[in-house]
Amino acid sequence: MTYRQTTLLAAAGSAALLLGALGFQYIGGLAPCHLCMEQRYPHVVAVVLGLIAALTGWRWIAPLGALAALTTAGIGIYHTLVERHIVAGPTTCTSGDISTMSSDSLFDQIMTAPLVQCDQVAWSMWGISMASWNALFSLLLVAIWIAAWRRRA
Numbered sequence: 648m649t650y651r652q653t654t655l656l657a658a659a660g661s662a663a664l665l666l667g668a669l670g671f672q673y674i675g676g677l678a679p680c681h682l683c684m685e686q687r688y689p690h691v692v693a694v695v696l697g698l699i700a701a702l703t704g705w706r707w708i709a710p711l712g713a714l715a716a717l718t719t720a721g722i723g724i725y726h727t728l729v730e731r732h733i734v735a736g737p738t739t740c741t742s743g744d745i746s747t748m749s750s751d752s753l754f755d756q757i758m759t760a761p762l763v764q765c766d767q768v769a770w771s772m773w774g775i776s777m778a779s780w781n782a783l784f785s786l787l788l789v790a791i792w793i794a795a796w797r798r799r800a
Contacts, residue, residue, distance in 0.1 A: 650709075651701045653795035657712055658697020660788045661690040661719075664781060671777065677770055680763040681737060682726040686781050689719035693788070700795070709796035716788040723782030729766050730776055736765045 648656070668687060671677045679687075693715040700708040729736035763769065768776045775783075 650795055650798040653798055654697045654700035657788050657791040657795060658694045661693040664784055665690045678763045680765040682765045686719050686722045689715040709792050713789050713792035716785045716792055720782045720785035723778045723785060726778035727776060730768050730778060
C-alpha cells in the first residue's frame, strides 16, 4: 500500500469508529457519557489529518494522526479503568464517595448529575465495553499511522 492509501485506511478506521458511536447513540438510543464524548474528538482530528495527508502526500502528518489515535486510545483506557472502578473518574460524571456529604449536598448532586454516568458500562460485547473496544481499535490505528509514516510518499 502507498502512503496515501495507508493514511486513508487510518482515516477510514477513525471514521468507522465515529460512525459506530453515532449509530449506538442515534439508532441504538445509548446516550454517551462525558468520557465517551471525549473519545470522539481525536477521531475527528484523525479523519481530517488522514484526508489532508492523502490529498497532499505530506509525510509529517502521519505522526500527528498517530498521536490523535493514541490520544483516543488513552482516553478509552482511562474510561475502561473508570468503568471497572480501578481509578476514580471525573466528578462531573461519576458517583464518587458520598459518605461525608450532607443530605442537602447529596440532593444537589443528584439533581445536577448527568443522565449517563461514566463509571457505568452502557454496552459490552464478550465482556469488553465500548470504551475498551475503542481503545483496542485505536491502538491498531496508531500502528497503521506509523506504517503510513514509514512508507514513501
